[in-house]
Amino acid sequence: MSAGKANCLVCGEPLVYWEEAQEVTCQICGKKEFGHSICETGHYVCDACHRAEGVDYIMSLCSHSTSTDPIEIMNQAMNDKSIYPNGPEHHTLVGASIITAYANAGGKGPKGEPLDKDAALAELKKRSLQVPGGTCGFWGTCGAAVSAGQAMSVLNGSTPLTQEPWAQCQRLTSMILGRLADLGGPRCCKRTGYTAVLTAVPYIDMTLGANMQIPDQVTCTFFHRNAECRRKECPYFPVK
Secondary structure (H helix, E strand, O other): OOOOOOOOOOOOOOEEEEEEEEEEEOOOOOOEEEEEEEEOOOOOOOHHHHHHHHHHHHHHHHHHOOOOOHHHHHHHHHOOOOOOOOOOOHHHHHHHHHHHHHHHOOOEOOOOOEOOHHHHHHHHHHHHOOOOOOHHHHOOOOHHHHHHHHHHHHHHOOOOOOOHHHHHHHHHHHHHHHHHHHHOOOOOHHHHHHHHHHHHHHHHHHHHOOOOOOOOOOOOOOHHHOOOOOHHHOOOOOOO
């Protein structure tokens, strides 16, 4: 498979998106489903095949990481060949990086108990796998914001029946989405992921009493793999 420039994993050709879902067959596993994109030569790869290797790598990396900086964790993961330029594996990566840094920084669980990092990561994985690729364009919400909100909900014990924890999650995702809207499209999972984490860390630190670390300046080193990179219009593009 080809990591390409956010293109087809089978042949490397650019993707074509449809506004309405059509019946497609995954080129890798043969599953038939409704999807919104194929490549210019007709290949379709389902979300499960697209993110399987990447999510496994993310879980292993986060389980063993001792870093308190989620940006550092994200960058380490995104340097691996299993994390493609764009794709639903980022919907796991954002939240997992936050949970990992929070746990490593001594953050507590919803009831003030020592956080079980592996259990929290396992729950984040379950939730994040329910978020399909393309949500930023088709759902009106970005998977990076959802992932950060899922991390917050795991950390503060939010459910549909809680009061303040529920509000905290909504507040965080709304803050992230507002900043993403100001930056504008098209989608870039690096840009949205960085923005989600940089927004989430100070809010979670303030709300839950953690002490995660984030760099003063985030510089993207993955732009050459993204054919839709906005370059100097992106706040993370390298500036000489």
